[in-house]
Amino acid sequence: MNNPASTVPINEAIIEQTLSRLAHPDAKQIHDVLAKALEMKGLDLSDVAVLSSISDPELMGELFAAARKVKEQIYGQRLVMFAPLYISNLCANECLYCAFRARNQEVHRRALSQEEIAEETRIIVNQGHKRVLVVAGESYPREGFSYVLKAIETVYSVHEGRGEIRRANVNVAPLTMDEFKLLKDAKIGTYQIFQETYHRATYKAVHLSGKKADYDWRVSAPDRAMQSGIDDVGIGVLFGLFDWRFELLALMQHIQHLESKFGVGPHTVSMPRLEPATGSDMASHPPKPVSDVDFRKLVAIIRLAVPYTGIIMSTRETPNLRRETFALGVSQISAGSRTNPGGYADGEKNDWSQFSLGDHRSLDEAVRDVAQLGYIPSFCTSCYRVGRTGKDFMDVAKPGDIKYHCDPNALSTFLEYLLDYASPATRETGEKLIRDTLLNMNPLQRSVSESLIEKVRSGNRDVFC
Ligand code: SAM
Ligand code: SF4
Secondary structure, three states, rough: OOOOOOOOOHHHHHHHHHHHHHOOOOOHHHHHHHHHEEEEEEEEOHHHHHHOOOOOHHHHHHHHHHHHHHHHOEEEOOOEEEEEEEEEEEOOOOOOOOOOOOOOOOOOOOOOOHHHHHHHHHHHHHOOEEEEEEEEEEOOOOOOHHHHHHHHHHHOOOEOEEEOOEEEEEEEOOOHHHHHHHHHOOOOOOOEEEEEEHHHHHHHHOOOHHHHHHHHHHHHHHHHHOOOHHHHHHEEEEEEEOOOHHHHHHHHHHHHHHHHHHHOOOOOOOOOOOOOEEHHHHHOOOOOOHHHHHHHHHHHHHHOOOOOOOEEEEEOOOOOHHHHHHHHHHOOOOOOOOOOOOOHHHHHHHHEEEEEEOOOHHHHHHHHHHHHHHOOEOOOOHHHHOOOOHHHHHHHHHHOOOOHHHHHHHHHHHHHHHHHHHOOHHHHHHHHHHHHHHHHHOHHHHHHHHHHHHHHHHOOOOOOO
């Protein structure tokens, strides 16, 4: 079948049985799972259920310590930076939590013209970004889906000063296989789609009308994307709609399904939490709110469960919470974001935005903060550009070899940022971090890094290994 609907085995009965069977694990069970996690080969459904039941502060400390260790081993100090680019807030769906829902009269509707998309891209490039996430509601202007394809072409066509967008990821509604093939031909990076909730009854209750009301069409979108040749697919849950433990186990089932069917799981997992949104009572009063403590726990468990899958944290969260989750497993963050179409040119406007932000800082401030904490803000896009995607990426990543690419590339792209866009204070912080990082590298990594850095200092851009 060209466009299979659901063959994704999200089994609610198994999830509920597993959670109730392992609701009160003893310390030995928890220690066994943590020991397994440190082998960095991932965890299964029962393991994840055990970790999700930890409440003892000491054991929680051990969970966080294990997550920190795995994060450090695989991702080192790197944090990949990106900016969302909202091209349109037109939408035909009625998702009760979202400001863009069709019946919401409190939001101004706008689909950017290609010239406006180019202008937004210029502003984002001038901030220093190299990656964007193109986002749209599920209704396109007259030209239909080709509006999104044109937008991607526009984004890649912008060359401004010494920069350009080198990887455009996309978060749009589920597509047919033919449409996914067009998206692949447009040279997107990751196709991202969040199931929002894996719990069918909740899904039905919060998606009242429009195409998105079809759970199966949405849950099978990653399958269609991968079958159409898109190697890097990102999935996620909108936390706050249903019990987070259930969602976590369902996410694991989805990941296992993709791994067994395609030999590779998702490239990234996103973990948005419900934020207030204009015209949505549900967004201000999440049915199943996730506390900050549980949210940290979630990051740590996902890090241990799928060690090689990127975890994305957006500016929905406050700077403080974002900082804490870097150590626990987050590998990509957005910064300097706007969630209203035209927001980079016009500023943040809540009556245009999808939801309100927790972090309002500029990219420069976020970069300085991250660097002061000892993390290297990475603007690297090299894997995707040399074809290290999907299974090829995982094959390099799994034995830990990716460090030999990522660390030098992170440093050279960070230096590009510092030389071309940073404020003096950020440049000073960043240059010190680069010196300290080089000192702590092994000789091979250092020599590769130094040679890239030398090229950037002498005026080359977009150099990578
Ligand atoms: N319209 C497409 C769709 O729904 O798949 C793609 C873009 S949608 C604008 C991106 C994501 O924003 C949604 O998948 C949802 O998880 C998230 N979102 C919607 N309302 C939100 C809210 N109030 N707080 C946080 N995230 C929200
Ligand atoms: Fe539309 Fe996506 Fe918002 Fe739902 S989440 S109302 S589909 S933009």
